[in-house]
Amino acid sequence: MPLIPTTPTNAQCEPLRVAVTGAAGQIAYSLLHMIASGQVYGPNQPIILHLLDIEPALDALKGVVMELEDCAHSLLVGIVPTTDPLVAFRDIDWLIMLGAMPRREGMQRKDLLKANVGIFKQQGEALNLVAKKSVRVVVVGNPANTNALIAAHYAPSIPSRNFSALTRLDENRARSLLAIKAGVPADAVRNVAVWGNHSNTQYPCVDHGYVLAADGTRVPIEQALGGSSAGARDFLEGAFIKTVSLRGGAIIAARKLSSAMSAAKATADHIRDWFVGTRPGEFVSMAVMSDGKHYGIPADLMFSVPVTITNGEWSVVKDLPLSSFAQSKLQATAAELVEERTEATAHVEAHAVADAAAAKVAAMAGNGSAQVHAH
Numbered sequence: 001m002p003l004i005p006t007t008p009t010n011a012q013c014e015p016l017r018v019a020v021t022g023a024a025g026q027i028a029y030s031l032l033h034m035i036a037s038g039q040v041y042g043p044n045q046p047i048i049l050h051l052l053d054i055e056p057a058l059d060a061l062k063g064v065v066m067e068l069e070d071c072a073h074s075l076l077v078g079i080v081p082t083t084d085p086l087v088a089f090r091d092i093d094w095l096i097m098l099g100a101m102p103r104r105e106g107m108q109r110k111d112l113l114k115a116n117v118g119i120f121k122q123q124g125e126a127l128n129l130v131a132k133k134s135v136r137v138v139v140v141g142n143p144a145n146t147n148a149l150i151a152a153h154y155a156p157s158i159p160s161r162n163f164s165a166l167t168r169l170d171e172n173r174a175r176s177l178l179a180i181k182a183g184v185p186a187d188a189v190r191n192v193a194v195w196g197n198h199s200n201t202q203y204p205c206v207d208h209g210y211v212l213a214a215d216g217t218r219v220p221i222e223q224a225l226g227g228s229s230a231g232a233r234d235f236l237e238g239a240f241i242k243t244v245s246l247r248g249g250a251i252i253a254a255r256k257l258s259s260a261m262s263a264a265k266a267t268a269d270h271i272r273d274w275f276v277g278t279r280p281g282e283f284v285s286m287a288v289m290s291d292g293k294h295y296g297i298p299a300d301l302m303f304s305v306p307v308t309i310t311n312g313e314w315s316v317v318k319d320l321p322l323s324s325f326a327q328s329k330l331q332a333t334a335a336e337l338v339e340e341r342t343e344a345t346a347h348v349e350a351h352a353v354a355d356a357a358a359a360k361v362a363a364m365a366g367n368g369s370a371q372v373h374a375h
């Protein structure tokens with residue numbers, strides 16, 4: 001008999017290799033414990049964590065590793081801390097991309113494109129080389145939708161439907177706000193869809209949502225907020241959308257740091273539902289690659305839509321009736337994503353030109369020194 005008995009749970013299945021970038025940062029600090037404790041992949045699933053950060057954060061990363069060890073999680077059967085994406089992404093099953101600069105007060109998320117897009121190109125290329133082709137990717141680092149698009153583009157050997165960006169935080173914010181207003185628990189508010197970009201143009205839509213009453217009846221959200229009075233509709237098309245879409249900025253103004261605890265919880269919700277599946281008749285919001293076939297959304301954007309998930313595969317919920325107000329909101333957020341895609345492509349090209357110039361200078365310097373030695 002072994003000195004430390006292996007629990008029947010972790011003896012049963014193969015460990016999942018889960019990579020987290022930005023592993024020394026704020027969101028990771030909340031999220032890693034949730035993953036290692038079984039809250040994301042379930043209580044029977046052993047995990048090997050691959051933790052990527054950059055050289056300046058290496059000491060902090062070492063501290064995170066020490067703390068993970070000290071948590072004594074029985075499901076955590078290995079930790080691979082590294083600064084090399086080729087090591088971090090080797091043979092992984094899941095990739096959670098947190099590693100990026102967060103915005104500060106007064107910035108829009110798209111202001112981060114220039115700083116962050118290069119990270120997602122480089123890491124997409126590494127993923128392409130060494131990850132399992134079945135890897136599932138969740139991009140959280142902002143601007144999340146367009147970063148996810150860039151990562152998918154530079155990892156062409158991995159199906160683009162395996163990439164996603166996080167809009168579950170917006171959905172959670174919307175559900176919680178409605179629950180507080182209706183005086184019900186957050187979990188009673190179901191089927192709230194977040195459409196489009198994780199930005200101020202997002203459209204949190206309640207038109208297909210309901211509040212699940214204690215007796216099992218489904219009360220449409222507008223009715224739960226006081227019936228079809230003008231007040232409820234005004235709120236849902238006005239203050240509600242504004243509060244949800246500006247919530248990230250409100251948190252930055254208050255904390256002087258961007259959301260982290262709630263971002264980690266939303267990331268955990270997103271992955272758990274992708275891994276386990278959605279409840280029958282219910283959907284969740286995920287930004288996924290658009291195919292140009294639904295709701296007038298242009299192709300090749302990471303666009304948040306309502307999805308159902310079965311056996312690890314998401315499907316867009318089709319044919320939901322959309323009001324003219326909803327359609328105009330979808331168009332506006334799509335237009336912003338198209339602009340971001342154009343801008344991101346320009347930044348990636350500028351990075352490539354700069355890299356090529358730097359490589360040329362380095363090569364010339366190399367030749368120069370070779371000549372010196374030759375003489």
Ligand SMILES: NC(=O)c1ccc[n+]([C@@H]2O[C@H](COP(=O)([O-])OP(=O)(O)OC[C@H]3O[C@@H](n4cnc5c(N)ncnc54)[C@H](O)[C@@H]3O)[C@@H](O)[C@H]2O)c1
Pocket residue numbers: 021022023024025026027028052053054057098099100101102103119139140141142144166167169170198258259260263
């Ligand atoms: N989509 C969402 O809902 C959502 C919510 C909250 C935050 N965010 C975004 O998530 C990102 C992370 O937020 P945070 O609060 O954890 O930030 P943070 O600054 O605390 O942590 C970021 C970490 O990423 C690391 N990093 C930087 N460049 C890297 C690279 N090339 N490779 C690997 N690691 C790298 C940093 O060293 C740092 O440890 C930010 O871009 C933030 O805006 C998104």
Ligand SMILES: O=C(O)C[C@H](O)C(=O)O
Pocket residue numbers: 102103109142169247248249251252258259
């Ligand atoms: O708002 C931010 O910059 C952080 C994050 O995207 C959020 O929504 O809290």
